[in-house]
Amino acid sequence: xxxxxKTLFCQVILxxxxxxxxxxxxxxxxxxxSFALQAAxxxxxxxxxxxxxxxxxxxxxxxxxxxxxxLFKGNxxxxxxxxxxxxxxxxxHIYDSDGKLAEEPDGWEKGHFAAAHVIPKATGSYFxxxxxxxxxxxxxxxxxxxxxx
Amino acid sequence: MLTxxxxxxxxAIVVTGLALxxxxxxxxxxxxxxxxxxxxxxxxxxLPNEIFGALNKLGAVNWKEHVRTDKGASFTERPxxxxxxxxxxxxxxxxxxxxxxxxxxxxxxxxxxxxxGIGVGNSITPHSKAIIEAADKRNWESVRQELDRxxxxxxQAMNEVHxxxxxxxxxxxxxxxxxxxxxxxVTKHFSADGAELLHQPDLLSYFQTRLQAMPEFNLPxxxxxxxxxxxxxxxIDVGNARISPASVKKISEITTRLGNGIVTRD
Numbered sequence: 324x325x326x327x328x329k330t331l332f333c334q335v336i337l338x339x340x341x342x343x344x345x346x347x348x349x350x351x352x353x354x355x356x357s358f359a360l361q362a363a364x365x366x367x368x369x370x371x372x373x374x375x376x377x378x379x380x381x382x383x384x385x386x387x388x389x390x391x392x393x394l395f396k397g398n399x400x401x402x403x404x405x406x407x408x409x410x411x412x413x414x415x416h417i418y419d420s421d422g423k424l425a426e427e428p429d430g431w432e433k434g435h436f437a438a439a440h441v442i443p444k445a446t447g448s449y450f451x452x453x454x455x456x457x458x459x460x461x462x463x464x465x466x467x468x469x470x471x472x
Numbered sequence: 473m474l475t476x477x478x479x480x481x482x483x484a485i486v487v488t489g490l491a492l493x494x495x496x497x498x499x500x501x502x503x504x505x506x507x508x509x510x511x512x513x514x515x516x517x518x519l520p521n522e523i524f525g526a527l528n529k530l531g532a533v534n535w536k537e538h539v540r541t542d543k544g545a546s547f548t549e550r551p552x553x554x555x556x557x558x559x560x561x562x563x564x565x566x567x568x569x570x571x572x573x574x575x576x577x578x579x580x581x582x583x584x585x586x587x588x589g590i591g592v593g594n595s596i597t598p599h600s601k602a603i604i605e606a607a608d609k610r611n612w613e614s615v616r617q618e619l620d621r622x623x624x625x626x627x628q629a630m631n632e633v634h635x636x637x638x639x640x641x642x643x644x645x646x647x648x649x650x651x652x653x654x655x656x657x658v659t660k661h662f663s664a665d666g667a668e669l670l671h672q673p674d675l676l677s678y679f680q681t682r683l684q685a686m687p688e689f690n691l692p693x694x695x696x697x698x699x700x701x702x703x704x705x706x707x708i709d710v711g712n713a714r715i716s717p718a719s720v721k722k723i724s725e726i727t728t729r730l731g732n733g734i735v736t737r738d
Binding site for chain 2: 374390423471
């Protein structure tokens with residue numbers, strides 16, 4: 324084995340080991356989106372159209388992010404939040420433009436999935452607040468998708 | 473090995489189970505919106521069918537009279553093609569509402585031609601094909617989904633080559649055409665709830681900000697849209713007041729004029 328091949332071999336082994344011991348190392352917002360879509364899946368059968376577009380990013384434990392969204396009275400919306408970090412605890416809540424909680428009481432959160440439901444009483448801007456409550460990772464990817472019917 | 477469908481079914485069961493047994497933590501009843509200003513993400517522009525869906529619930533709409541399939545002019549300027557592409561995708565949603573299969577198929581083909589015109593044809597070809605196939609089967613849900621995917625793929629392809637501004641023009645074109653159809657419907661059969669669907673001041677501000685950041689697109693139609701949005705803003709930014717029939721009519725006139733400007737040569 325030439326020195327070059329040896330070095331290359333060692334580097335490949337090192338990369339594989341890194342990948343095995345740190346599953347989050349190569350994770351991305353796309354992975355988080357897959358989980359958000361997984362949370363949305365049962366609702367599609369109930370007639371919700373899930374948008375292809377989504378929001379995403381990363382947050383530290385205890386950090387929040389607000390997403391502004393135009394909602395229309397007459398429609399019903401679900402927002403689904405996901406992360407690939409299994410032991411993370413995340414949440415999503417919906418407020419109207421005055422900062423008043425606007426969601427229905429059937430929202431839920433369980434580990435790396437969370438969801439919030441709103442039937443807007445008025446057409447206008449709403450704030451969707453996503454939060455990483457706890458996470459073993461320094462930064463936790465998140466993705467938020469929504470559906471309407 | 474599990475098949476993809478089985479995997480999806482299992483996922484659905486798991487997530488439904490989670491939803492049944494999970495309870496959300498108590499969220500504060502009120503928050504200070506002003507404190508959020510630094511952490512607010514950009515809006516996701518609603519698709520026309522999101523508005524059309526809400527409009528449909530207010531009463532029967534004769535969608536057939538709003539279907540538009542004329543090919544219009546051809547452009548070489550990329551911003552003009554982007555605007556037109558957005559309006560054509562919106563036309564696709566109108567045709568789906570009208571369940572007009574020939575129109576949907578024509579629009580699917582037109583979308584592909586326009587996407588090629590701005591260099592993102594490759595990412596659209598499978599969607600265009602899927603739109604046409606779903607229209608043949610009159611599977612309207614699939615057509616809707618493919619139109620959403622089309623817009624998303626176009627915009628992702630543009631963003632990947634740092635053409636974010638063109639991507640925003642696609643959204644703007646769709647929003648203008650959606651608003652044109654909405655105001656046309658509400659003008660003919662006015663209702664306060666129908667007019668309320670126009671209450672989108674933040675979205676309008678979003679487009680204004682984006683257009684201001686496009687000085688390089690020095691085209692008459694872009695200037696015309698910028699000026700028109702200034703006129704529309706006070707008509708829809710009414711706080712808790714109602715949007716009047718006169719305002720709806722005015723917005724209808726403005727968006728119809730802009731719509732004609734987008735599809736015809738200067």
